[in-house]
Amino acid sequence: MTVIKDVSDLESADNSQRSSQLEGTGRFFGRLGEFWRGFKKNPASVIGLILLAAVVVMIIIGPLIYQLDPFDIVSAPFTPPDENFRLGTDYVGRDILAGVLSGGRASLSVGLFAALITAAIGLTVGSLSGFFGGWIDTLLMKVTEFFQVLPTLLFAMVLVTIFGPTWVTVTVSIGLASWMNVARLTRAEFMRLREFDFVRSAVAAGASSARLMMVTILPNALPPIVVAAAFDISFAILLEGSLSFLGLGDPNRMSWGLIIGQNKNYALRAWWTVVFPGAAIFLSVLSVCLMSDGLNDALNPRRERRF
Amino acid sequence: MIFFRHLAVRLGNSILLLLAVIVLNFILIHSAPGDPAEVIAGEMGGATIEIIEEIRSRYGLDRPLWTQVVIYVRQIAGGDLGYSYYFNQPVSSLILRRIPPTLLLMIFSLASAAIIGVVLGVISSYAPHSVPSHLITFFSLAGYAAPVFWTGLMLMLLFGRFCPIFPVSGMFDIVAGHHGFAYVWDVLRHLALPSLTLILLNAAQFSRLSRASMLESLSTDYVRTARAKGLNERRVFLVHALRNALMPVVTMAGLQFGPLLGGAVVVETVFNWPGLGRLVFDSILRRDYPVLLGILFISAMMVILANIVTDALYRLIDPRVRGGPK
Amino acid sequence: MVLAVENLFIHGPSSSGPVAVVESLTLALPAATTLALVGESGCGKTITALSIMGLLPPGFFITSGSVKLGGEELTFLSKTELRQRRGKSMAMIFQEPMTALNPVMTVGRQITEVLLTHRVCPPSQARDKAIALLGQVGLKEPEKRFSSYPHEFSGGMRQRVMCVMAICANPQLIIADEPTTALDATVQAQILELLRELQSQSGAAILLITHNLLAASILADRLTVLYAGSVMETGPTAAVLNSPAHPYTRGLLGSQPRLRLGRDALCGIPPTLAAISGQVPPPGRRPLGCAFFSRCPQALKDCRDNRPHPVSKGPEHQAACFR
Numbered sequence: 025m026t027v028i029k030d031v032s033d034l035e036s037a038d039n040s041q042r043s044s045q046l047e048g049t050g051r052f053f054g055r056l057g058e059f060w061r062g063f064k065k066n067p068a069s070v071i072g073l074i075l076l077a078a079v080v081v082m083i084i085i086g087p088l089i090y091q092l093d094p095f096d097i098v099s100a101p102f103t104p105p106d107e108n109f110r111l112g113t114d115y116v117g118r119d120i121l122a123g124v125l126s127g128g129r130a131s132l133s134v135g136l137f138a139a140l141i142t143a144a145i146g147l148t149v150g151s152l153s154g155f156f157g158g159w160i161d162t163l164l165m166k167v168t169e170f171f172q173v174l175p176t177l178l179f180a181m182v183l184v185t186i187f188g189p190t191w192v193t194v195t196v197s198i199g200l201a202s203w204m205n206v207a208r209l210t211r212a213e214f215m216r217l218r219e220f221d222f223v224r225s226a227v228a229a230g231a232s233s234a235r236l237m238m239v240t241i242l243p244n245a246l247p248p249i250v251v252a253a254a255f256d257i258s259f260a261i262l263l264e265g266s267l268s269f270l271g272l273g274d275p276n277r278m279s280w281g282l283i284i285g286q287n288k289n290y291a292l293r294a295w296w297t298v299v300f301p302g303a304a305i306f307l308s309v310l311s312v313c314l315m316s317d318g319l320n321d322a323l324n325p326r327r328e329r330r331f
Numbered sequence: 332m333i334f335f336r337h338l339a340v341r342l343g344n345s346i347l348l349l350l351a352v353i354v355l356n357f358i359l360i361h362s363a364p365g366d367p368a369e370v371i372a373g374e375m376g377g378a379t380i381e382i383i384e385e386i387r388s389r390y391g392l393d394r395p396l397w398t399q400v401v402i403y404v405r406q407i408a409g410g411d412l413g414y415s416y417y418f419n420q421p422v423s424s425l426i427l428r429r430i431p432p433t434l435l436l437m438i439f440s441l442a443s444a445a446i447i448g449v450v451l452g453v454i455s456s457y458a459p460h461s462v463p464s465h466l467i468t469f470f471s472l473a474g475y476a477a478p479v480f481w482t483g484l485m486l487m488l489l490f491g492r493f494c495p496i497f498p499v500s501g502m503f504d505i506v507a508g509h510h511g512f513a514y515v516w517d518v519l520r521h522l523a524l525p526s527l528t529l530i531l532l533n534a535a536q537f538s539r540l541s542r543a544s545m546l547e548s549l550s551t552d553y554v555r556t557a558r559a560k561g562l563n564e565r566r567v568f569l570v571h572a573l574r575n576a577l578m579p580v581v582t583m584a585g586l587q588f589g590p591l592l593g594g595a596v597v598v599e600t601v602f603n604w605p606g607l608g609r610l611v612f613d614s615i616l617r618r619d620y621p622v623l624l625g626i627l628f629i630s631a632m633m634v635i636l637a638n639i640v641t642d643a644l645y646r647l648i649d650p651r652v653r654g655g656p657k
Numbered sequence: 658m659v660l661a662v663e664n665l666f667i668h669g670p671s672s673s674g675p676v677a678v679v680e681s682l683t684l685a686l687p688a689a690t691t692l693a694l695v696g697e698s699g700c701g702k703t704i705t706a707l708s709i710m711g712l713l714p715p716g717f718f719i720t721s722g723s724v725k726l727g728g729e730e731l732t733f734l735s736k737t738e739l740r741q742r743r744g745k746s747m748a749m750i751f752q753e754p755m756t757a758l759n760p761v762m763t764v765g766r767q768i769t770e771v772l773l774t775h776r777v778c779p780p781s782q783a784r785d786k787a788i789a790l791l792g793q794v795g796l797k798e799p800e801k802r803f804s805s806y807p808h809e810f811s812g813g814m815r816q817r818v819m820c821v822m823a824i825c826a827n828p829q830l831i832i833a834d835e836p837t838t839a840l841d842a843t844v845q846a847q848i849l850e851l852l853r854e855l856q857s858q859s860g861a862a863i864l865l866i867t868h869n870l871l872a873a874s875i876l877a878d879r880l881t882v883l884y885a886g887s888v889m890e891t892g893p894t895a896a897v898l899n900s901p902a903h904p905y906t907r908g909l910l911g912s913q914p915r916l917r918l919g920r921d922a923l924c925g926i927p928p929t930l931a932a933i934s935g936q937v938p939p940p941g942r943r944p945l946g947c948a949f950f951s952r953c954p955q956a957l958k959d960c961r962d963n964r965p966h967p968v969s970k971g972p973e974h975q976a977a978c979f980r
Contacts, residue, residue: 173634174352175589178593178627181623185618186362269480270611292491298481298484306478310472310473313472552753555757559710559744559751560822574762651761
């Protein structure tokens with residue numbers, strides 16, 4: 025049964041062939057306005073965007089204003105929050121506020137770039153698989169299935185341990201361990217779009233496979249993939265947190281997970297050492313989730329929200 | 332008959348996947364910086380030159396690459412996951428001993444999370460725009476966004492400082508040395524906080540999924556038929572809509588196994604739960620590669636097993652696939 | 658009268674607030690007779706049926722009018738009272754037999770559920786009664802069918818199961834919403850035949866909702882032609898089909914390929930009329946005057962601004978047209 029939200033749906037409910045939202049190359053600003061109208065439909069998305077902007081500004085500008093090296097021992101261990109050290113100090117006497125401000129750079133940059141790698145691998149595998157079908161599809165889907173069998177965190181962990189904990193290995197490992205969902209989504213979109221008339225007519229016009237994939241299908245397949253990739257940023261931030269919590273972050277860069285991991289055994293003695301960096305991860309992930317839901321409302325109005 | 336053929340195909344597929352994991356491990360050993368023999372010995376295992384030489388001959392490291400693959404695969408498939416020089420034990424027995432506590436934690440958490448999540452999901456699907464429904468949506472978002480180690484530490488702080496009814500570390504009270512029922516009770520008390528951490532993370536996702544799938548189920552024709560038959564709303568919800576809505580939940584419970592294993596590893600290090608997580612943590616510190624690779628292999632095996640169980644469960648619930656795929 | 662609908666208005670949601678979906682609908686249906694509600698899709702047939710059953714989708718409301726079942730006003734009943742009538746004194750057969758049965762429940766349980774809910778028979782006899790009914794609607798090996806799942810049935814068999822569920826509590830009224838549309842042509846006739854048989858045994862009134870005039874002519878004693886939420890013409894089946902008084906009915910007949918079957922082997926279709934051009938105006942964009950004005954080949958000037966009221970065109974035969 026079709027859920028009728030509006031009586032004007034009554035006629036279209038019968039011929040469920042929905043008009044595909046295929047867009048021409050309309051005016052950029054008109055599209056931007058339309059995008060914003062969809063995005064702001066849910067106040068939670070706007071809150072998410074503001075929160076994310078606040079977090080980004082904080083970690084970019086914060087360390088410039090609060091110029092304290094997060095690795096410097098500045099006070100006695102376990103100094104509770106006071107007027108000198110607003111968020112207290114950790115088990116060796118390093119300032120937590122400095123750690124929270126500069127630790128965000130590692131967490132968010134890994135999150136962003138890992139999500140880009142995820143999207144790149146996922147798009148490549150998914151589009152090849154969905155476009156060509158046949159044995160290429162079978163093979164690539166077997167590969168995807170194989171990677172899905174490996175628990176994401178454990179796989180990333182083994183990769184980082186073996187290749188050494190640096191910013192690059194952490195980022196690449198997270199990307200390598202979590203591209204499968206994007207690949208499946210891209211494959212499904214490509215398979216769906218391949219059957220549309222505008223693709224068929226492009227085939228008839230003699231377009232090359234590369235052109236069909238990149239120019240004809242990809243732009244139409246992008247909206248749900250962009251949302252998934254945005255959501256993957258939040259997943260990558262969480263994964264980076266877990267890795268550095270386990271001591272697998274870049275030891276030369278402060279990160280939120282690292283602060284918590286190093287102080288976890290003293291949590292009951294010095295709550296401030298774990299509460300603040302964890303809250304920072306929580307708020308960043310929360311804001312990315314809310315924002316990606318807003319993207320979803322703006323780009324795929326008919327699709328179900330994630331939260 | 333169709334069922335057995337299906338089973339055979341699945342088993343064959345699983346074996347292929349496991350072989351692929353072994354080959355992946357082999358590739359990882361060889362692409363790691365440094366001498367493969369030293370990688371196998373473990374960086375900080377205190378391996379002597381004799382040990383390195385022994386490894387070299389045992390793994391055939393002086394022979395051509397494809398022979399090495401065959402030797403390695405044969406060895407792992409035969410149940411020999413290597414030797415940990417740091418722990419001075421075979422990797423397989425090291426891992427096997429740590430699996431029961433981890434499985435206890437995982438299965439207890441997964442089952443509780445699924446039940447709690449489904450109950451919350453059904454409640455919020457009953458009135459999708461009510462305050463409780465929005466609260467559940469917020470809870471599911473917060474449960475996802477909070478890093479699992481942080482949730483664990485927050486619970487530890489909460490219960491440790493303000494309400495010390497649950498132990499915050501370990502799996503049992505060594506000093507007391509309980510037996511029988513008292514031992515079980517002791518373990519359950521220790522289980523409370525680590526499992527609550529994992530439940531908070533997973534119940535959130537189950538409630539979100541079961542809410543969505545209940546809402547979809549409630550808009551189907553057969554639910555309309557059930558209403559047209561004059562059934563009361565409780566029966567419409569719990570008998571007609573819920574059973575159909577459970578299918579995606581079962582699928583997710585299976586898919587959740589891998590992420591849950593990762594979560595358990597992290598939570599165990601927070602609460603000193605004596606399972607795989609502790610082993611992982613120690614092996615990372617010591618760069619004990621055979622143990623880590625062994626854990627990767629065993630956990631892939633557990634995920635495959637979980638997929639098979641999920642598949643069987645799905646067949647049990649849905650009569651349409653019971654006879655095998657069409 | 659088993660069913661008496663009077664001056665019924667139903668409003669539904671739209672982007673610009675509630676709009677009328679069904680306007681001023683009046684129906685009368687005595688026991689053991691069949692009334693066919695005929696019209697194109699989107700004209701409000703299914704919404705009418707759902708409103709009688711008290712199953713209107715969220716956002717749809719009966720705004721005025723009366724619906725009486727066996728003399729009892731349904732629009733006054735509480736949700737619980739209405740639920741107790743559903744399945745017991747009125748039952749519904751839906752269009753899509755493929756999706757209208759619960760896929761994870763045995764057919765038998767879906768039938769006994771009705772028997773037990775409405776206390777038709779003691780629990781110990783429910784199984785036997787369900788098996789007997791399955792046999793009665795023409796399913797072979799009813800005992801085996803009792804414990805089968807819907808996916809093991811063909812579309813026609815499922816629709817027979819739906820019929821069992823509809824009749825098993827001996828309702829006064831059966832609403833059949835496009836019961837044959839989703840079926841193969843040969844099976845369609847069988848299901849219609851089954852409905853007529855069941856009616857002759859139980860004396861239930863049937864409200865048949867269809868866009869298929871052939872189905873209507875086979876089963877119905879009376880026809881009511883609905884267009885854009887309003888009644889265009891109503892009368893005895895033979896009279897309406899033989900001498901349609903409304904241009905829309907004539908259009909509908911003209912677009913229907915050959916009617917040579919049916920109770921009275923009727924039909925003299927004016928061969929000049931072909932398919933009606935244009936589409937049903939959606940609710941909210943209906944003309945001020947006659948709802949059919951925009952597509953009517955014989956529209957007068959009056960038709961644009963004034964809504965025609967039903968006028969007599971023969972014995973019990975009325976049409977809402979100025980001509």
